[in-house]
Amino acid sequence: MKKTLSIEKRIRQATKAYESNKQYLTKMKTAIKKVESVTTKSAAEPLFKEAVRIIDQLASKGIIHTNNAANKKARLAAIIKKLG
Numbered sequence: 001m002k003k004t005l006s007i008e009k010r011i012r013q014a015t016k017a018y019e020s021n022k023q024y025l026t027k028m029k030t031a032i033k034k035v036e037s038v039t040t041k042s043a044a045e046p047l048f049k050e051a052v053r054i055i056d057q058l059a060s061k062g063i064i065h066t067n068n069a070a071n072k073k074a075r076l077a078a079i080i081k082k083l084g
Contacts, residue, residue, distance in 0.1 A: 021063045028054050028064075028072075035076050041083040048080050 003011075031051035038044040052073055059069035 024058055024061075024063050028058055031055075032072065032076065036079060039083070041080060044080050044083055048076055051076060 028051075031047070031054050035044055035047045035051050038047060055064070055069045055072050058064045059066045064072075
């Protein structure tokens with residue numbers, strides 16, 4: 001398939017956006033892993049608050065979808081609930 005100028009531009013834009021957002025996604029994944037690795041509820045709660053803050057920031061910037069953010073927060077909350 002022939003690539004038109006508009007398709008080539010769209011590819012450049014998508015690549016640039018991906019590279020820009022990659023650091024935020026990595027930060028989010030790290031925060032989630034920290035919450036999942038903790039074994040006590042008292043140690044997990046401050047990490048959970050930090051992870052939720054990061055997830056909300058990414059959702060407000062449009063880096064992840066709001067429903068995706070809600071699912072991640074609910075899953076983390078369930079993990080915290082099982083600890084207590």
